[in-house]
Every structure is written in structure tokens, then in C-alpha cells.
Amino acid sequence: MPRAPIDHSAPPEDDVSGESRAVHPDGEVPAPDVDADATVSLARHAARQGTRSLSLHQRLTRSLEELTPNEQRIARFLLAHQDELALYNAAELSRLTDVSKATVSRLFRRLGYQDFREARDQARSLRQSGVPVAAAPTADHHQRHYEQECRNLRQALAALDMLDMEALSSALAKAERLQIIGFRNAYPLALHLRQQLLQLREQVAVLPQPGQSLGEEVARLGADDAVVVFAMRRRPQGLARLLEWLGQAPCTVLLVCDDSLSTIPAGIEHVLRCPLDSVSAFDSYAAAMSQINLLATQLLHDDLVGGRSQIRRVTDTFDALEELGDG
Numbered sequence: 001m002p003r004a005p006i007d008h009s010a011p012p013e014d015d016v017s018g019e020s021r022a023v024h025p026d027g028e029v030p031a032p033d034v035d036a037d038a039t040v041s042l043a044r045h046a047a048r049q050g051t052r053s054l055s056l057h058q059r060l061t062r063s064l065e066e067l068t069p070n071e072q073r074i075a076r077f078l079l080a081h082q083d084e085l086a087l088y089n090a091a092e093l094s095r096l097t098d099v100s101k102a103t104v105s106r107l108f109r110r111l112g113y114q115d116f117r118e119a120r121d122q123a124r125s126l127r128q129s130g131v132p133v134a135a136a137p138t139a140d141h142h143q144r145h146y147e148q149e150c151r152n153l154r155q156a157l158a159a160l161d162m163l164d165m166e167a168l169s170s171a172l173a174k175a176e177r178l179q180i181i182g183f184r185n186a187y188p189l190a191l192h193l194r195q196q197l198l199q200l201r202e203q204v205a206v207l208p209q210p211g212q213s214l215g216e217e218v219a220r221l222g223a224d225d226a227v228v229v230f231a232m233r234r235r236p237q238g239l240a241r242l243l244e245w246l247g248q249a250p251c252t253v254l255l256v257c258d259d260s261l262s263t264i265p266a267g268i269e270h271v272l273r274c275p276l277d278s279v280s281a282f283d284s285y286a287a288a289m290s291q292i293n294l295l296a297t298q299l300l301h302d303d304l305v306g307g308r309s310q311i312r313r314v315t316d317t318f319d320a321l322e323e324l325g326d327g
Contacts, residue, residue, distance in 0.1 A: 056085065056119055059111040070099045071107045090116045144279045149286055152275040156287035159273040160294060168270045169302045171252040175226035177203040179217070183239060186230035189256075189288050193228060196296035199314050200307040214242065218249070225251040232276060233260040233283070243268065256291070 054062075060075045067075055074097045078085060085093075093116070094101040104116060113119045172178060178197065182190030190206045197204045207217050221227065227246060231239055240263075246253050247267030254270040264271055274291055276283040300307040318324050 054112075056111070056122060063111060067107065067110070068103075070103045071110070073097050073099055074104060074107050085120055088120070141279065148277055148279050149284060152277060152284060152287040153290060155273075155275045156291050157294075160291060163270060163272055165298060168252075168254060169298050172226050172228075172254070172299060173201075173302050174224075175203075175252065176224040177205070178226050178228070179205055179207050179221070180228045180230075181207045181214075181242075182230040183236050184232075184234060185283070185285070186232045186235075189230045189232075189285065189292065190228075192289065193292045193296065196292065197299065199311050200296070200300050200303075201310060218242075218245070221246075221249050221251040223250040226254070227251055228254045228256065230288075231255060231257040231261055232274075232285075232288075233258050235261070256288070 056078065060079055064072060064075055074093065077093075077097045088096075090101050090104050094104050097104075108116045108119050111119070113122075178201070180190040180194050182188070187206075194204050194206045208214050218227075227249075229243065229246065231243070243255065244265045247265035249267075252270075253268050254272065255264065255268050256272045256274055258274055258276045272291065274288045276285065276287075278284040
């Protein structure tokens with residue numbers, strides 16, 4: 001059957017960059033009106049099905065077989081380079097996949113987005129919230145990693161300088177008991193701080209204990225106690241309520257968190273910000289470990305005599321138990 005002539009009198013459709021799709025260097029023929037109608041229908045159906053709560057990866061995999069060949073080309077490129085979407089604009093994505101910008105725009109509408117920018121913003125927010133996003137290593141990956149780690153360390157040290165370290169270290173040193181709280185990725189940080197402080201003082205514990213709850217532990221906190229809370233992003237839901245409760249408790253509280261925690265409850269006297277930014281798929285906790293090192297060192301120097309005495313007792317006990325090897 002002969003192909004119907006194209007009506008050139010119809011106004012061209014613009015994509016998000018404002019470029020007409022009527023003429024394109026790759027020679028792609030504009031989709032017929034029926035495809036445009038289908039695009040609108042699919043986008044509306046996607047919205048009804050709640051796709052706005054889905055990630056780009058979920059939308060692509062669910063819709064892949066229903067896409068046109070050119071749309072599939074974009075989709076497969078995005079599935080292989082999801083982490084890079086935040087770096088592109090519509091024109092660059094069009095060039096990298098060798099399809100028109102109109103097709104790029106049409107694809108994102110079919111996936112339930114208003115436009116390409118909405119999808120890109122979602123990709124950026126995912127990484128900034130701590131979601132691991134895999135990236136193919138580049139030739140300069142190690143250099144970029146090093147530079148980002150240096151930025152993190154500078155910010156972490158600047159954050160320490162903003163603390164009232166004299167008041168904080170005095171409160172921690174005088175505390176009868178020191179409780180350290182950490183969940184998920186923050187739990188190893190809590191363990192590490194405890195390991196350092198146990199060499200300086202007694203009565204240091206990590207909460208929650210495996211398989212246990214917090215209520216019975218924090219219920220007895222008094223004015224002579226201190227609590228350090230590590231609250232890094234992707235926090236459990238109950239942490240906000242715990243922080244509110246601690247803000248009203250009589251104990252001293254140090255909150256260590258990244259910038260994603262925007263609301264600090266009243267009563268939390270000491271807040272230490274810690275950057276976790278990384279050019280890799282996962283957050284970096286190197287700056288947090290550095291802050292722990294400096295905090296423990298400060299506590300040691302605030303009570304050098306007592307700290308050295310505890311260090312000797314611990315070292316002598318290691319020797320008596322023959323727990324540590326020579327290697």
C-alpha cells in the first residue's frame with residue numbers, strides 16, 4: 001500500500017530544547033498523529049498506574065518492549081549509563097544515541113515524565129539521597145576520586161572547627177556513660193568510635209545491640225550521660241522520633257550527620273556535619289572516619305593522664321591474654 005503523504009502544513013512539534021522535529025539531520029520521519037495520540041495515552045495511563053513513584057530504571061524495563069526501535073535505542077543506552085543521565089541534556093542524549101531530540105522528548109513523555117528535565121532531576125536526587133548508582137570507570141576515575149575525597153576532608157575539618165569543641169569534649173569526658181548510636185551504614189562508624197574510646201575510658205557502649213530495641217537502653221539516660229548519634233542518609237524511619245526524644249532528654253547529645261538531614265530537633269546541642277559525596281557508586285565514609293580520629297584524639301588530650309593510664313591497662317591486658325600476634 002502506498003505511503004500517505006506528509007502534511008507539511010501542520011506546525012512542527014517542539015521538544016524540551018525548543019528545536020523543531022520537522023527536519024532532523026538523522027533523517028528520522030516525524031511520527032504520525034496516531035503515534036502522538038498513543039504517546040499521550042500511554043503517559044496518562046502510566047500516571048494513573050503510579051509510575052511517578054518508580055525509578056527511571058523501573059520505567060524503562062517495564063516499557064522496553066513497547067517502545068519504537070529508536071526509543072529502544074535510547075532506552076538501552078540509558079540502562080547502560082543510568083548514572084550519567086544527570087550529566088546530560090536532551091541535545092547530548094540525542095547525539096550520543098543518534099536519534100532526534102524529538103524522539104528523546106517523546107520517550108520521556110511515554111515513560112510518564114513531563115519532560116527530560118524531570119527524569120534528569122529524579123536521577124540526581126537518587127544519587128544525592130545515597131542510592132548506589134553504578135558507573136563505568138573512566139580513565140581519570142582514580143584522580144576524580146582523590147579530588148572528591150580531598151574536598152570531603154576539607155569540609156569535614158571545617159565542620160569540626162565550627163563545633164564548640166571545648167564544651168563538647170568536656171561534656172563527653174565528664175559523662176558517666178557514653179552511648180553511641182548508629183543504624184545501617186552508620187553502625188560501623190559507631191563501632192569504630194567505641195573501639196577508639198574504649199582505649200581511653202570506661203563505660204562506652206554501642207546501641208542498638210544486635211536484635212535488640214532502644215527503649216530500655218535510652219529510658220535510663222540522665223544528666224550524667226552522653227550520646228553520640230550517627231545519622232547518615234538512607235536513615236530508618238524511626239530515627240527522627242529518636243532524635244526528638246533525645247532532644248528532650250537531660251543527657252548531652254552529639255549528632256553526626258550529612259547535609260541531607262535538614263531538620264535538627266530542638267535540644268540537640270552539638271551537630272557535626274560530614275560529607276559523603278563520591279564519584280563512585282557508593283557513599284564515601286573516609287571523612288567520617290577522619291572526624292572520629294580527631295574527636296577521639298581531642299578526648300585523649302583533654303585527659304592525658306587518665307587516657308594514658310587506660311591505654312596501659314588495655315595494652316597489658318592484651319599481653320596477658322596473648323590476644324594480639326606479632327604480625
